[in-house]
Amino acid sequence: MTDPSESGPGRRSSDRTKAAILRAAREHFAARGYERTTIRGVAADAGIDPSMVMRYFGTKERLFDAALAVDLRLPDLAAVPPHELPAVLVGHFVDRWEGDPADDALLVLLRSAVTNEQAAERMRRTFAEQVLPALAAALGPERAARCAGLIASQVLGLALTRYLLRLPPVVSLDRAALVAAYAPAVAAVLA
Amino acid sequence: MTDPSESGPGRRSSDRTKAAILRAAREHFAARGYERTTIRGVAADAGIDPSMVMRYFGTKERLFDAALAVDLRLPDLAAVPPHELPAVLVGHFVDRWEGDPADDALLVLLRSAVTNEQAAERMRRTFAEQVLPALAAALGPERAARCAGLIASQVLGLALTRYLLRLPPVVSLDRAALVAAYAPAVAAVLA
DNA sequence: CCGCCATGTCAACACTTGTTGGCCTACAGG
DNA sequence: CCTGTAGGCCAACAAGTGTTGACATGGCGG
Known part of the structure; x- marks a missing residue:
């Protein structure tokens, strides 16, 4: 743990501080949205002074x-059999939302994009740069262009009602039921 | 237009003022969300003093x-043939979102519910009191209970990507294409 | 040893917010 | 005429915000 190239005592402590700020910021943005997140709150959570946030x-x-940087970590969709594609997609996103609770990046993006144009633009970019190419690998470019929007709409609708609005009937399903229920809908828009 | 019981010169002007405030408030909440909407801004839009908003x-x-009061105006779904149900539902909501631009109530609710717990609760209530019963009339109570959450997720996903995030491939579709694309997905979750 | 620079704290500024209380004005009833 | 009251405006307050600049401190190179 004293590796001089990464975390040793001789290492700059600014890196750790910066990372702590970013982690706290993601947590706050995800839980409260942009407006209700305060620099003071983030700084307190990171254990430093608010002016440090400004400096960094x-x-x-x-x-x-x-805090908006997001990697969807989409697998290689060309490798999955076409008839399994819907289930794989839904399953992947459920895992992604529910996985590491410390990884709030996805929630930050979705929650903020609804009231913040800057975040909405970022969402559109993430869609164009990650979702579209991944689907194109499996469906070909023109089919992907036709279907990607509808698929995004399904997946985001699921996330919206389950993690943000918390509609009871959507919250109560477990992973398997969720995949079983949504995969056919995704399959329908692929047709 | 001088009906003494409603709008005549002897009529209280407070009613008109209150309505003007509410209209301006809906517009601001829908466009900016709860936090970024200011009493001063609403008052200015309604052409009165901020303290009037507080008084009323x-x-x-x-x-x-x-401002959160919403009537989805769902038609009697028991009257539509089952195989047309998906198209009718999608079509109704598209009309509802796109209809009267002055009627921002739906947008207020959706946009705010994402960052505001009070609005989220209101959304869940609206779902339970309007969507669930309407579907129960067409599908029977137990099938409605199973499907309503998934349908809400589809419809809200559409609204989210089209009106809030403005994902290009979803925005570019017209009403007919939208219905044609989404109806099969809704039909899939009904099965 | 000295002095420098990165890391960090403290206190304050300027501004906006929701909210409040006092004042004004018009008009109806006597 | 006076008076009361409802509708409305103005000015101010207290709290919280992002942001800034002056000051501390501790370790490293000379």
Whole structure:
């Protein structure tokens, strides 16, 4: 743990601080959205002074932007048999939402994009750069272009009602039931 | 137009003022969400003093609550042939979202419910009191209970990606294409 | 030893917010 | 005429915000 190239005592402590700020910021943005998240709150959670946040990120907006970076970690969809594609997609996203509770990036993005144009733009970019290519690998470019929007709409609708609105009938399903219920819907828009 | 019981010159002007406030409030809440909407902004839009808003609604939260009242105007679903149900549902909601631009109530509810627990609760209530019964009339209670959550998820996913996130492939579809694309997905969760 | 620079704290500024209380104005009833 | 009252405006308060600049501190190179 004293590796001089990464975390040893001689290592700059600014990196750890910056990471702590980012982690706290993601947590706050995910739980409260952009407006209700305060620099003071994030700083307190990271155990430092609010002015440090400004020094490292310059502005609340830039901190927000840094917190918005998201990797969907989509697998290679060309490798899955076509008839399993819907179940794989739904399953992957459920895992992604429910996986590491410390990884709030997805929630940050969705929750903020609804009231914040900057985040909405980021969402559109994430869609274009990650979802579209992954689907194109499995369906071909023109079919992907036709279906990707509808699939995003399904998956995001699921996330919306389950994790943000918490509609009881959607919350009460477990992973298997969720996949079983949504895969046919996704399959329907692929046709 | 001088009906003494409703709008004549002898009529209280407070009713008109209150209505103007509510209309402006809906517009602001729908466009900006709860936090970024200011009493001052609403008052300016309604052409009156901020303190008037307080006099009539007491508090920003109560004004918000008044703005959240939503009537989905769902038709009698028992009257539509089962195989047309998906298209009717999707079509109705598209009309509802796209209809009267002055009627922002639906957008207020959806946009706010994502970052505001009070609005989320209101959304769950609206779902339980309007969507569930309407579906129960067409599908019977137990089938409705099983499907309503999934249908809400589809419809809200559509609204989310089209009106809030504005994902290009979802925005570019017109009403007919939208219905044609989504009806099969809704039909899939009914099976 | 000295001095420098990165890391961090403290206190304050300027601004916006929801909210409040006092004042004004018009008009109906006597 | 006076008076009361409802509808409305103005100015201010207290709290919280993002942001800034002056100051501390501790370790490292000379």
